[in-house]
Amino acid sequence: MKIWLNGGLHDLDSARVSVLDHGLTVGDGVFETVKATAGRPFALTRHLDRLARSARGLGLPEPDQAEVRRACAAVLDANPMELGRLRITYTGGLSPLGSDRGDQGPTLVVALGETKRRPDSTAVITVPWTRNERGALTGLKTTSYAENVVALARATEQGATEALFANTVGQLCEGTGSNVFVVLDGEIHTPPVASGCLAGITRALAVEWTGAHETDLPLDVLDRADEVFLTSTLRDVQAVHRVDDRELPGAPGPVTAKAMRVFAERAADDLDP
Numbered sequence: 001m002k003i004w005l006n007g008g009l010h011d012l013d014s015a016r017v018s019v020l021d022h023g024l025t026v027g028d029g030v031f032e033t034v035k036a037t038a039g040r041p042f043a044l045t046r047h048l049d050r051l052a053r054s055a056r057g058l059g060l061p062e063p064d065q066a067e068v069r070r071a072c073a074a075v076l077d078a079n080p081m082e083l084g085r086l087r088i089t090y091t092g093g094l095s096p097l098g099s100d101r102g103d104q105g106p107t108l109v110v111a112l113g114e115t116k117r118r119p120d121s122t123a124v125i126t127v128p129w130t131r132n133e134r135g136a137l138t139g140l141k142t143t144s145y146a147e148n149v150v151a152l153a154r155a156t157e158q159g160a161t162e163a164l165f166a167n168t169v170g171q172l173c174e175g176t177g178s179n180v181f182v183v184l185d186g187e188i189h190t191p192p193v194a195s196g197c198l199a200g201i202t203r204a205l206a207v208e209w210t211g212a213h214e215t216d217l218p219l220d221v222l223d224r225a226d227e228v229f230l231t232s233t234l235r236d237v238q239a240v241h242r243v244d245d246r247e248l249p250g251a252p253g254p255v256t257a258k259a260m261r262v263f264a265e266r267a268a269d270d271l272d273p
């Protein structure tokens with residue numbers, strides 16, 4: 001496995017980052033996961049724009065977009081695979097203890113892992129913890145993912161693959177690594193970005209391609225929604241067949257199935273929508 005680290009390709013086993021890298025010591029890094037089919041990245045421009053937005057939000061120097069594109073191309077070229085997930089990580093970089101961040105420039109790592117197509121439907125749980133819709137990190141895709149790790153572990157314990165959060169005012173927000181949609185009376189709704197969710201790239205495309213409404217939704221909408229689905233880079237559009245103890249038999253329902261079809265067709269037509 002070849003990865004990109006700060007300007008060039010390296011063998012994974014010999015690539016080294018300092019133990020004083022800010023990404024490790026204080027976690028002020030940002031990242032993107034990009035799907036790549038037969039070596040071709042999906043929606044790369046949107047991912048690079050979000051990486052830059054997240055970096056700005058943390059006060060990191062702007063990533064060099066041309067270098068990140070070069071790095072992705074080089075890693076995809078060096079590691080051929082049918083369905084891959086590029087992981088772009090960008091941190092404040094090495095800083096001698098006690099001095100300011102970024103003395104020796106940021107750290108850029110691009111790695112590639114194999115991935116599988118997800119099943120058409122899955123189970124989710126809700127968790128009692130909240131997303132903060134007004135925090136300093138709200139909407140940024142930072143490497144500080146520990147809260148998501150804890151929530152996802154609870155989901156796994158309960159036979160689910162995703163945990164859904166409400167925000168601090170009790171509105172449905174998002175999953176640990178996905179956005180959530182519900183179908184009510186045949187119409188598709190998803191929480192607005194102001195709910196505190198990440199501006200998911202799959203979410204934005206699904207809204208554009210299905211005409212879904214961005215609506216404030218109480219968490220208990222999950223008790224009455226006709227259909228529920230998730231969106232994310234690695235799930236695409238994925239139906240939900242159980243929320244906590246509530247079964248949603250027949251998932252994907254008709255509206256979700258259509259959204260899945262529309263997404264698959266449009267995404268195949270345009271790899272950088």
Ligand code: PLP
Pocket residue numbers: 033174175176177178179197198199200201202203231232233234
């Ligand atoms: N919400 C969170 C917290 C995420 O980490 C992710 C993806 O990583 C998403 C939503 C979905 O975003 P995208 O569709 O861009 O993958």
